[in-house]
Amino acid sequence: ARRVLLAAPRSFCAGVERAIELVERLLSERGGPVYVRKPVVHNAHVAAELRSRGVVFVEELTEVPHGATVVFSSHGVSPAVRVAARRRGLEVIDATCPLVERLHAEARRAAEEGGTVIVVGHAGNEEVDGILGEAPGRIALVQSVEEARHVPVADPSRVSYVIQTTLSVHETAEVVDALRARFPMLKGPSSEDVCYATTNRQNAVRVIAVESELVLVVGSKSSPNAHQLVEIARRSGSAAHLVEDPRDIQPHWLTEVRTIGVTAGASTPPPLVNSVIRALGGLGPVTVEKRESVRETSG
Ligand code: F3S
Known part of the structure; x- marks a missing residue:
């Protein structure tokens, strides 16, 4: 054999399980349609299942009727999306993973202290987009060792970073090493902050x-x-x-x-x-x- x-x-993971539970609870308590911004989880089978039970996945809040309920997926959203939801009179059920929320808080705090915050991650990733929105102009995205060597910063002595939760540990280490080589005072998460x-x-x-x-x-x-x-x-x-x-x-x-x-x-x-x-x-x-x-x- x-x-x-x-x-x-x-x-x-616990974050995804929690997000799906929130959507399922809404479905059973209120029935459909339940609006979910962005795929609640990147899985075609799960998405099809939920769709058949009344979930409507949207890319942006403009697709959600005024006054309806919308679920934010585990990947998190930028502050601008929260503002837009309020303007539209939407009820928000937030399924952002607590670990992603922690990155937002980190980025916010570092940006408030001044200096540049670097997000190590991939362009177009929902989680990354959300974090970049925390402090437009003061947060930069770095996707590779090459970009780490060239990213413009205001003050090289005040640079910190956060890491997209789903990167490979191996790939991240090289980028962070390149940042540290350029910015010896670089501040970043301790290892338990990685998902x-x-x-x-x-x-x-x-x-x-x-x-x-x-x-x-x-x-x-x-x-x-x-x-x-x-x-x-x-x-x-x-x-x-x-x-x-x-x-x-x-x-x-x-x-x-x-x-x-x-x-x-x-x-x-x-x-x-x-x-x-x-x-x-x-x-x-x-x-x-x-x-x-x-x-x-x-x-
Ligand atoms: Fe899952 Fe949250 Fe990590 S959604 S992959 S536990 S950041």
């Missing part, structure tokens, strides 16, 4: 990848953190593929493969992982072993 190594922790769920999932995929010939990461193509897990598995020496669901598994991937690692990003619901494991069982006998790298208890 083939061995399936199941990474732990994997799937939903524990992202860190744990990245460590867990490394643990299974070194033992596996193939790693399947269950997640949506739109999920940045699922892509990160694929990258990390490859860097650890295994072949790796992102699968949205069992239909994406290509049987030829499994040729001559004895050990398959399975994990899922923080936006993937656990039942989807189970269906992938069942599908692997359909392609030949398997034994499933769990590899727990760290016990995840709280958010």
Whole structure:
């Protein structure tokens, strides 16, 4: 039989679980439509499920009728969005993850003290957009080592940074090193400020990848953190593929493969992982072993 190594922790983080619970509670207490700004979670299956039950996903608040209720997703929003919601008379249910909220508070505080705040992250990411909105003009985005070397700052002795929660720990370290080389007085978070769920999932995929010939990461193509897990598995020496669901598994991937690692990003619901494991069982006998790298208890 083939061995399936199941990474732990994997799937939903506490922040995403909480956001989905909030939306589900609204649906059951009030019925649809429930307006949600931005995907509540980057997973096509979850989104389709919620849509069928009355959730309407919008990109911007102008799509929400005056006076209606809107949910802000776990990625957080910029202050301008909160103002716009108030102007529109919307009732806001805020599902921003407390860890993202902490980055906003950090950025706000640093900007108030003067100096430049740098957000290490990816352009266009919802979480990053929200944080950049905290202090327009005093917050800069840095996406790479190259950008770290050139980002303009007002006073090099007063620069601080925050990090997008879903970046890979590896990728971040290089950018922060480049910033520190330029700004010796750089202020930034201690390691426990990096999202524990992202860190744990990245460590867990490394643990299974070194033992596996193939790693399947269950997640949506739109999920940045699922892509990160694929990258990390490859860097650890295994072949790796992102699968949205069992239909994406290509049987030829499994040729001559004895050990398959399975994990899922923080936006993937656990039942989807189970269906992938069942599908692997359909392609030949398997034994499933769990590899727990760290016990995840709280958010
Ligand atoms: Fe929050 Fe981290 Fe999840 S920031 S939403 S716990 S990935």
